[in-house]
Each structure stands twice: as C-alpha cells, then as structure tokens.
Amino acid sequence: MKKSLISAIALACTMVVAANAQDDYEDYAYEEGVAESAPESDSDYSTAKSSYSSEVTKSEEVPVAMELPGQNASEKPKNRLGFHLGMGFSGTYGNEKAAGYYYNPTTDKFYVGEEDPFAGYLGLNFDLGLMYVFFVNSKIAIAPEFNFRVIDYFKESDIYYAKVYDDYWHRTTYEPVDENMMLFDIAIPVMGRFYAAKNFYAEAGVQFNLNLAGSFTLDNAEYDYSEDVGDWAGESFGVSLNFGGGASFNAKDGGLIELGVRFMLDLTRLEADEKVNNEANGSYRDAVATKGWHIQFVCNYLL
Numbered sequence: 418m419k420k421s422l423i424s425a426i427a428l429a430c431t432m433v434v435a436a437n438a439q440d441d442y443e444d445y446a447y448e449e450g451v452a453e454s455a456p457e458s459d460s461d462y463s464t465a466k467s468s469y470s471s472e473v474t475k476s477e478e479v480p481v482a483m484e485l486p487g488q489n490a491s492e493k494p495k496n497r498l499g500f501h502l503g504m505g506f507s508g509t510y511g512n513e514k515a516a517g518y519y520y521n522p523t524t525d526k527f528y529v530g531e532e533d534p535f536a537g538y539l540g541l542n543f544d545l546g547l548m549y550v551f552f553v554n555s556k557i558a559i560a561p562e563f564n565f566r567v568i569d570y571f572k573e574s575d576i577y578y579a580k581v582y583d584d585y586w587h588r589t590t591y592e593p594v595d596e597n598m599m600l601f602d603i604a605i606p607v608m609g610r611f612y613a614a615k616n617f618y619a620e621a622g623v624q625f626n627l628n629l630a631g632s633f634t635l636d637n638a639e640y641d642y643s644e645d646v647g648d649w650a651g652e653s654f655g656v657s658l659n660f661g662g663g664a665s666f667n668a669k670d671g672g673l674i675e676l677g678v679r680f681m682l683d684l685t686r687l688e689a690d691e692k693v694n695n696e697a698n699g700s701y702r703d704a705v706a707t708k709g710w711h712i713q714f715v716c717n718y719l720l
Contacts, residue, residue, distance in 0.1 A: 678715065
C-alpha cells in the first residue's frame with residue numbers, strides 16, 4: 418500500500434513538473450515572439466525549440482557583427498594627432514626682369530640694365546612638423562598642420578662670377594658660380610580631405626607662410642669659393658593653394674602611415690618689395706614679383 422501511494426505521488430510530481438516546464442517555455446517563447454501558444458505534442462515542442470534556438474542565434478549574432486570596429490561604413494573614425502614630413506622640388510613662375518645697377522666682371526665695369534634674377538632657377542624644399550586630422554564624418558576631415566620649411570633655389574649664375582687668383586699662372590680669372598637663395602619659414606596649411614575609399618583621400622586647401630629669414634650666397638666648389646652676398650628678404654607673409662592626395666596604411670602599433678603627393682602654388686611673391694643689394698661688389702637691383710611652385714612627396718604618421 419505504501420509503495421503504491423509513493424509511486425502515485427512520484428508520478429503526480431513528475432506530471433506537475435513537466436506541466437510547469439511546458440508553461441514556462443510557453444511564457445518565455447511568447448515574450449520572445451517565437452510562439453503564441455504552447456506546443457501540443459513532443460514533436461511540436463521539438464520543432465518550436467529548434468525554431469526558437471535559430472531565432473535567438475540570429476538575434477544574438479547580428480548586433481555583434483555590426484559592432485565590430487571598421488565594419489560599419491558610416492562609423493566616424495577617431496581624430497588623430499601626428500607628424501608630417503615633406504620633401505620635393507621647387508620652381509618659379511611669373512618671372513620678370515628687374516632694373517638694376519649690375520656688375521660686368523668681363524669689363525670690370527658696372528652698367529644699368531634689366532635682368533631676370535630668377536631665370537633658370539630650380540629648387541629643393543623640405544618641411545617637418547605636426548598635424549591633426551579632425552573627422553567631420555566618415556568621408557570628410559579637416560587636417561591643419563604646423564611645419565618648419567626650408568626652400569633652396571639654385572642655378573649657375575649668368576650675372577655673378579667668382580674672382581679667383583691663379584698662383585701657378587699668377588693671374589686673376591673670373592669663374593662661374595652657383596647662386597643659392599634660401600628661405601626659412603613657418604608653413605601652416607589647412608587642408609580639407611575627402612575619403613573616396615577607406616584608405617584613399619583627396620585633399621585641397623590654403624597654406625599660410627610666415628617668413629623667418631633668407632640668405633643669398635655664391636659658391637664654386639672647384640675653387641672652394643663661397644661668398645655671402647647678403648640677406649635675401651623674403652615676403653614676410655605669403656599665401657599658397659594646395660592640392661594633393663594619398664593613401665593610408667595600418668601600422669603594427671595601431672597608428673596610421675600616410676603616403677601622398679602635394680602640389681603648392683604660391684599666390685604671393687617670393688621676395689619682399691625692396692631693393693636687393695649685392696654686398697660683395699656693390700651692385701643692386703629692384704625686387705620682382707616672381708612667385709613659386711612646389712611639388713612634395715609627403716609621409717605622415719598618425720598616432
């Protein structure tokens with residue numbers, strides 16, 4: 418009798434537990450939108466469970482995939498501070514002749530005339546500084562820079578010569594020299610960037626140039642000749658238009674390396690509007706409104 422009673426109680430408890438489990442599943446499934454009513458059979462229960470598991474898996478996987486860094490194309494990249502390095506070639510445009518009091522070494526006399534002081538000039542440029550890339554959105558960014566820049570214009574002179582005394586022949590000769598006109602300034606470009614693709618950008622902007630110093634020297638390496646003609650006064654404040662583009666690559670430390678090309682066109686004159694004196698021989702000339710152009714190969718590192 419006791420065994421039958423215990424068996425009946427156990428069977429009843431089992432049925433109650435099973436019924437409660439079924440009710441709990443029905444309530445949970447209803448809240449999740451998987452089922453509106455409890456399964457009617459074991460097969461229906463298995464089908465509902467499988468469907469529910471599939472739905473839960475999908476609902477859990479989708480948000481995780483969307484939150485992965487770099488997966489969302491509309492996600493705004495983080496702003497970055499970095500270092501800028503640029504080097505390339507320079508030239509002039511808008512050349513004009515300058516009236517002056519020139520020296521002719523062949524006749525050892527001065528003459529009044531007009532010469533183009535920048536004819537045939539080529540140059541090298543180099544700048545180094547800091548930059549900051551501020552992203553407006555995933556496609557557009559503003560990138561200001563603060564750079565120290567050096568520009569060296571040079572050519573074989575057709576106006577100046579080196580006066581050299583030959584100890585062997587005991588005579589004085591006039592040898593050709595290279596003119597070197599150097600500018601030292603602070604360049605502050607403010608560039609707008611458009612990212613056509615994740616790792617490629619085009620840029621354009623304006624650059625402000627603050628002249629620090631200038632020099633004008635004559636050199637002849639063969640005769641170990643160098644002469645400081647005097648200070649060359651560059652325009653104290655200048656403006657340039659910049660255009661370019663580049664590509665970025667991920668660095669192992671989490672930074673970005675950018676490689677690009679930039680073209681700069683000066684809108685203001687290279688030298689100040691004042692007489693240019695040759696302290697070596699006493700000649701002088703008027704200033705000219707010649708402007709400069711520059712092509713740079715750029716390498717940036719963004720933290």
